[in-house]
Amino acid sequence: MAILVVGSVAFDSIETPSGKVEKVLGGSSTYFALAASFFTNVRVIGVVGEDFLPEHEAVMTRRGIDTRGIERAPGLTFHWTGEYKENLSEAKTLKTDLNVFADFQPKIPAVYQDSEYLFLGNIDPVLQALVRSQMPDVKLVCGDTMNLWIGHFRENLEKMLKDLDVLLINDGEAKMLSGERNMVLAAEKVMALGPKAVIIKHGEFGATSFFRGGAFPGFEQSGPFRAPALPLAEVVDPTGAGDSFAGGFYGYIASQPKLTPAVFRRALFYGGVMGSFTVEQFSTTRLETLTRAEIEDRFKLFVQLSHLEQDDEQA
Numbered sequence: 001m002a003i004l005v006v007g008s009v010a011f012d013s014i015e016t017p018s019g020k021v022e023k024v025l026g027g028s029s030t031y032f033a034l035a036a037s038f039f040t041n042v043r044v045i046g047v048v049g050e051d052f053l054p055e056h057e058a059v060m061t062r063r064g065i066d067t068r069g070i071e072r073a074p075g076l077t078f079h080w081t082g083e084y085k086e087n088l089s090e091a092k093t094l095k096t097d098l099n100v101f102a103d104f105q106p107k108i109p110a111v112y113q114d115s116e117y118l119f120l121g122n123i124d125p126v127l128q129a130l131v132r133s134q135m136p137d138v139k140l141v142c143g144d145t146m147n148l149w150i151g152h153f154r155e156n157l158e159k160m161l162k163d164l165d166v167l168l169i170n171d172g173e174a175k176m177l178s179g180e181r182n183m184v185l186a187a188e189k190v191m192a193l194g195p196k197a198v199i200i201k202h203g204e205f206g207a208t209s210f211f212r213g214g215a216f217p218g219f220e221q222s223g224p225f226r227a228p229a230l231p232l233a234e235v236v237d238p239t240g241a242g243d244s245f246a247g248g249f250y251g252y253i254a255s256q257p258k259l260t261p262a263v264f265r266r267a268l269f270y271g272g273v274m275g276s277f278t279v280e281q282f283s284t285t286r287l288e289t290l291t292r293a294e295i296e297d298r299f300k301l302f303v304q305l306s307h308l309e310q311d312d313e314q315a
């Protein structure tokens, strides 16, 4: 099984209450691919500039990620500058230098054509739609977006949403996309735009999934499901939490023989686990040293955190 991901491979300059870093490795598909690589094979499509060195690519290849779909173009790599003030759940974008992304035309290498799962990471929805149209036979398509595209490129985004199975967005984006303050109504309106399921991420408070009636075979009775987030004493850098969540979630799904409601729910827990590791250090540092055993230990913590005995009185 393999996931094909398209998204940004980037350099980030970030300031958080814990410190400041300049031009460190980041990008929506970088975080996604690293997180998903603990569960399944991952193939990346993207573009980088001349400042992207072999040591940056090695962060991905050391985890077995297939980077043959990352093009090198003359110029500089996409560079995002952002900060987090009091609210660690929401980044303030200070600058977006598209650089080589400005002229990017995604091409899918022949060796990637048999990928069963597609993840449309956060980039221009026109590029997301272009990749989607070149992969008509995938089993499942999952995608992400951000306020920039909802606010200024809505028409393009709505075209992309029509062809999506699962959309991951955060609370603010769900409100912005739907015009609804209430989460249930927001989820319904978002699903009316196309996705069969929507996962609304609540930052440090977990995530909730909603399904359209009978979204997938076997999901006829599936109501909303809430997965927790681990209360952490310190969040060093929230950048990449959403993409790592997506990588854990989708990576786990791709590793399973069949998409069932139980697999979907466990996948949401693995998403939370991967997001919780990413925020412990700046950039991709924590994901680079992580082991599968640490992931499983934390998964157990997530289960304990949210486990309720049915017959508490007898326990």
Ligand code: AMP
Binding pocket: 007, 008, 010, 011, 012, 026, 027, 028, 031, 080, 096, 122, 123, 124, 148, 238, 239, 240, 241, 242, 243, 244
């Ligand atoms: P998140 O997981 O939502 O924190 O996403 C963080 C990553 O998104 C950062 O590493 C950035 O490089 C990337 N990013 C920020 N803005 C954009 C954008 N407009 N297009 C593509 N990627 C972006």
